Amino acid sequence: QKEVEQNSGPLSVPEGAIASLNCTYSDRGSQSFFWYRQYSGKSPELIMFIYSNGDKEDGRFTAQLNKASQYVSLLIRDSQPSDSATYLCAVTNSNYQLIWGAGTKLIIKP
């Protein structure tokens, strides 16, 4: 079992709809959770981080964390073609190592 798992996609969502990206992790002692966006050929850029159970909203983005079920998700409301990218989930485990998922490719269809 990989430490951080994401569905590789591609996930295709119509423009204006909600895109839902999921990530599961194996280390119950994980402390910090991050979502990065990576456009093709570019470096990852931080979108959101979340440390506590529940929801955290920032503009069109909402991160959701459920430590009991060991998953973290990212919702993108009113999806735009510019949101088309690969989304990487990263988790700081109990050894304070940052572990990366392989990413989910998101395609927003106009």
Add this chain to the structure above:
Amino acid sequence: DGGITQSPKYLFRKEGQNVTLSCEQNLNHDAMYWYRQDPGQGLRLIYYSQIVNDFQKGDIAEGYSVSREKKESFPLTVTSAQKNPTAFYLCASSPDIYTEAFFGQGTRLTVV
């Protein structure tokens, strides 16, 4: 402007050569990292450093070497021992190992 600068953006290496990738940051971050990314893959950690003059191996350190003589700089050398070095190399930094990392623009290394 504060940020992380990687150079060069593109690098070509001949078989048997060592090459050094540069990474400089002016964010006053203590921690710095080197990652390798292959097409369609996630990030794999090569080396990381929490403080000056100290660094630790990551998951795929074989064939690579680093130094951390200054807080701002964390160069990566890809040695001839690395048999498949063609990849996208990303340098990152963070205030410490507990917080989010910020990335440079990457160096794309190709063996010719």
